[in-house]
Amino acid sequence: IRAGTKPAENVPEADMAKRTRFEEIKKTKLRSLNVFVSKNRLCVHNLPKSVDNKKLKALCLQAVKGDKGVRINECRVMYDKKPEKGQSNGQSLGYGFVQFQEHEHALSTLRYLNNNPDLFGSHKRPIVEFSLEDTRKLKLKEIRQQRNKEFLQNRLQKGGGKPQTPADGKWASKDGNKAATSSVQTGNEKAPLENQKQSGQFSGFQTKPEVEHVDLQNGKKRRKVLAFPSHRGPKI
Known part of the structure; x- marks a missing residue:
């Protein structure tokens, strides 16, 4: 929507x-060869603070109400990192992202939401455009997802194919499993130490102070008192 055109009529300044x-930011970013325009992901600006993920998704589904096989892979409103007291999320930044499985559904949603005065009022209209994507960030995201997937698979394999839940394993405390687990771990930790003591093997650098004694005339012994150094300053 450009100034001076018919769609720009009655649009707030x-x-x-x-x-x-x-538009200027988009032109600047598109100068990079790593940035491209997504076909399925939308960026929705000018959202009211009261619009959350559920409300945004409901608006998108309303735009493609008559279509079949609509699938939204991502729908999230961006929030400030610092949440207010008593709230789980921070303050809304006024924009969000919606990603569809098919390009046709994303295009229909863009045409329905963009500059629609009936959604949030004529004084605040949605600004919708296809999102700009960076191939470098997408590659890092793919690597991060692959690492998380491998981590979960390794965790399941170590746990015998069953993920650990608070109802079983060392997390449980009502039936005494937690105490039993801790006692077994304590016994396993003490066993290597006892074996090391019995074998007499060297298990690290150890120091033993050597104390000199002086024989007295009455046949007793006392600890030798060392004399003070005869000079001061650093030894060369």
Whole structure:
């Protein structure tokens, strides 16, 4: 939507200023060869603070209500990292992302949401465009997901094919499993130490202070008192 065109009629000046700024940012980012325009992922700007993930997803499903096989892979509103007291999420940043499985569903949602005065009021209209993606960030995301997948598989294999839950294993405390597990671990930790003591093998650097004694005339012994050094300063 450009200024001076028919779709730009009755659009608030603040929204037109945002659209102009977003267009300039998009042109700057597209100069990089690593950035491209996604076909299935939308970026929705100018969202009210009250719109969360569920409300945004409901609006997107309303846009493709008559279509079959609609699948939304991602729908999230971006929040500030610092949540307010008593809230799980921080303050909404006013934009979010929606990713569809098919390009046709994403295009239908863009045409329905973009500049729609009936959703949030004529004074605040959604600004919707296809998201810009960076191949480098997508590669890092893919590597991170693969590592998480391998970590979960290794954890399942070590646990005998069954993920550990709070109801069993060392997390349980009502039936005494936790105490039994801790006692077994304590016994296993003490066993190597006892074996080392019995075998007499050297298990690390150890120091033993050597104390000199002086024989007295009455036949008793006392600890030798060392004299003070005869000079001061560093020894060369």
